[in-house]
Amino acid sequence: MWNTFKYTVLSIVRERGVVFWVILFPIILATLFNVMFKGMDEGAFELPMIPVAIVDASEGNAGDSFHTTMDALSDEKNGEALLAPTYVKNSDEAYRMLKSGETVGTITLDADGWPSLELSPGEGDVGVSMEQVKRTVLADVVDDYCRSRAAAEDIITNDPTALANPKVIDSFTERTEYTSALAITHSKTKEYVRYFYALLGFAALMAAMVGLTAVGAIQPNISPLGARRVVGGTGRSRMLVGAIAASWVISFSALLVAFAYIRFVLGVEFGGREGACVLGLAVAALMATSLGALIGAIPAIPYNAKSGVLTGLTCLLSLFAGLYGTPALRLADQIANDAPWAATINPAKQVTDLFYSLYVYTDMEPFFQTICVLLVITLVFSLAAALFMRRQRYASL
Amino acid sequence: MHIVDVKNLVKRYDEKLALDHFNLQIETGEVFGLLGPNGSGKTTAINCILQLLTYDKGEIELFGKPMKPSSYDIKRRIGVVPQDIAVFEELTVRENIDYFCGLYITDSAQRRAMVDEAVAFVGLEDYVKYRPKKLSGGLKRRLNIACGIAHKPELIFFDEPTVAVDPQSRNSILEGIQRLNAEGATVVYTSHYMEEVEQICSRIMIMDRGESLASGTKDDLVRMISTGEKVEIEAPELPDGTLDALGGLDFVRRISHDGTTIHILCDNGPHNLANILAVLQERGVVFGRVYSEPPTLNDVFLEITGKELRD
Secondary structure, three states, rough: HHHHHHHHHHHHHHHHHHHHHHHHHHHHHHHHHHHHHHHHHEEEEEEOOEEEEEEEEEOOOOOOHHHHHHHHHHHHHHHHOOEEEEEEOOHHHHHHHHHHHHOEEEEOOOOOOEEEEEEEEOOOOOOOOHHHHHHHHHHHHHHHHHHHHHHHHHHHHHHHHHHHOOOHHHHOOOOOOOOOOOOOOOOOOOOOHHHHHHHHHHHHHHHHHHHHHHHHOOOOOOHHHHHHHOOOOOOOHHHHHHHHHHHHHHHHHHHHHHHHHHHHHHHOOOOOOHHHHHHHHHHHHHHHHHHHHHHHHHHOHHHHHEEEEEEHHHHHHHHHOOOOOOHHHHHHHHHHOOHHHHOOOOHHHHHHHHHHHHHHHHOOHHHHHHHHHHHHHHHHHHHHHHHHHHOOOOOOO | OOOOEEEEEEEEEEEEEEEEEEEEEEEOOOEEEEEOOOOOOOOHHHHHOOOOEOOOOEEEOOOEEEEOOOOHHOOOOOEEEEEOOOOOOOOHHHHHHHHHOOOOOOEEEEHHHHHHHHHHHHHOHHHHHHHOOHOOOOHHHHHHHHHHHHHOOEEEEEEOOOOOOOHHHHHHHHHHHHHHHOOOEEEEEOOOOHHHHHHHHHHHEEEEOOOOEEEHHHHHHHHHOOOOEEEEEEEEOOOOOHHHHHHOOEEEEEEEEEEEEEEEEEOOOHHHHHHHHHHHHOOOOOOEEEEOOOOOHHHHHHHHHHOOOOO
C-alpha cells in the first residue's frame, strides 16, 4: 500500500498536464480574477465629492450661515468631504458649468441668504446612476439647511428665551437616527469574494483529475499498466487504498496552494476563519478524489475521453456555481432559489458555499451543513466507483 | 504435479470462440513455448490463467492449487512480462522496477538488492535514472522484463516479449530467458516467431483459432508431420533423365532445377539424402555443395493448418 502510495504520488506530480491544470491553472485564474473583479467592491459605493456652483447674491451677513455649512461639508481634512463647491460670479457662468457637466447643480443665494437649487436634468439615466445619487444628496443638503434655518428663525421670532437652553441649540445640529444598522453577516460583505470561492470550487473539480489518473492506472480494462498491476502479488483493494490516499494528498495540497495564494498573496478575505477553510479544503479534496475515482473507474472509455468528460463537467458545474462573472453568479443564485436541489447536488456550488458560509454567517452551522452535503456526495461517488471497480475479471480487455 | 495445469478452457468473445477446450500442462523447469499466429489465442490463454479474463468453462491450477482472482499467494510466485509495455512513464527505470518488485516484496532492503540484480540482468545499469520515454524500443522491452522478474518468480509468463525490437535486443532477451530458466524459473513463452521458440523452448504447443493443434518437443512435432527435409544440391549441368530419376524416388514430394541448383522437398523418412546422392552418383552427375534443411515448425504449422505461420 505504501509502495503504491509513494509511486502514485511521484508519477502524478511529475505529470505536466496534471500539475498545470490542478496546481497552476487555479493560480493563473485567481490572478486574472484579482485583476478583473477585486476593484468591483472597493469604492463602488463611495460617493465622490459632489461638484456644485454657488452664486452668492446675499446681502451683508445673510449668507454667513450657509457659507459655514458649505465649509463644513467641503472640508477635506476629516476625509469625509461631501461637496466640492465653486463660487461663481453670476448665474450665466453657473449655468455654463451645469450644462457642460462640470457641476451637478447650482445653488443661488438670494438677498436674504436663502438657497435655491437648480439641478442638472439627468436625461438618459437608466436605473439608479451615480449622477442621480449626487443630485439627490445635493437636494437633501439644501432641504436640510433650509429646514434647520427656518426652525431656528422661528424660535428666534417666537421664543427667543429658548435659545438660552443649550439643548435647543444642539437640536439644530444633531440628527436623530430612527433606524440602526444591524450586522447580520460575519464580515462586511464584498461581492467579489464569491468569484474566488467559486474558483476554489472549480479548482476542487479540477483536482478530480488526480483521482481519475490514479484510479484509471489500476483498471485492467483501461491500460496495459492497469492490467499488469492487477496480476501482481498485491491485493487490488490495497492498491486502491494507496492510490486514493495519494490522490487525496495531492488534491488537498493543490487546493491548499490555491487557497494560500488567494488568501495571503491576493488578500481575499475568508472571514478570518482560515482554520475552518483548511478543514473545508480537506473535505473538498475528498469529494474531488471520489469524483475522479468514479470517472476513472467507468469501463470501456479511454483515459483521454474521461479526462475530456471531467473537464467538461468541471466547466459546466462551475458555471452553475457562479464562476464566470456576474451573469453566472446571478444564474447560480437563481438556481439556488428556484431549484435548491440542483445547487445541492452540484459539488462545485457546495465547495463555493463552504467558503461563503464561513465568510458571511456568524454561526458555523451552515458551514458544517455544507460539509455534510459534501461528505454525502463523496459517499455516493465512492459507492458508484466501487460498483465499477468491484469486478476483478473482465470479459475482454 | 504440473506447475501449470489447464483443462478444457473455453473462452468466448461474444460469438467468437477464442479458446476451444484448451488444455495445457507444463512441468517445473521447462521453457514452454506457445506458438501461433496473431489472434490464435495465446494471450487470451495467459490472461485467463492469470485471472484477468473471465472464461466460460474450464479449470486452472497453478502450483497444484486452483487459481482465482484473489489467489495472491500464487500470484506472488509468478512473474508477468506482458506483450504491451506496461510501465509508468513518469517514473525512472529504477523506480519502475522497484514499484513492480514492491507488489511482491514488502521489505525495502531486500527489494533494493533485487532491483539492482534485475537492472544488471537486463543490462540497464546506465539508464537507471532515465524515464521510459527516453529509452529506445529495445531498452523499454528490457525494462518491461526487469519489472516482471525482479522479485525472482518461480513461474514467468513472457507474452511476445520481442515484438518490435532490434536483433541485438532480441538476442539479449532470449539469452536472458535462458539464464532465468537455468537459475530455476519455469518459463511460459508466447510468440509467433518460430525461430525464437525453436531456439529457447524445451516443449512447444502450436495454437491456431483457440485450439491446441500439436504439442511436444520440436523433434516430436516434426515427427508428427509427413513433410521431411528440404535438400538443395548445386549441380549446374544435369544429364537427361536425372530429374525424372530423382522424382521417381518414393519419398520425393516435389523437385525442381533452376539452372544451377536442384531443389527437393522430401517426405519424412530416414536416409533420404543418402538415397538422393546415390542416384546422382549412379548417373555421374558432378555436384558441388549440398544443403539439407530439416523440417521447421513453419512446415509443421503449414501441414497442420494449410497456411503459413506468418499469414
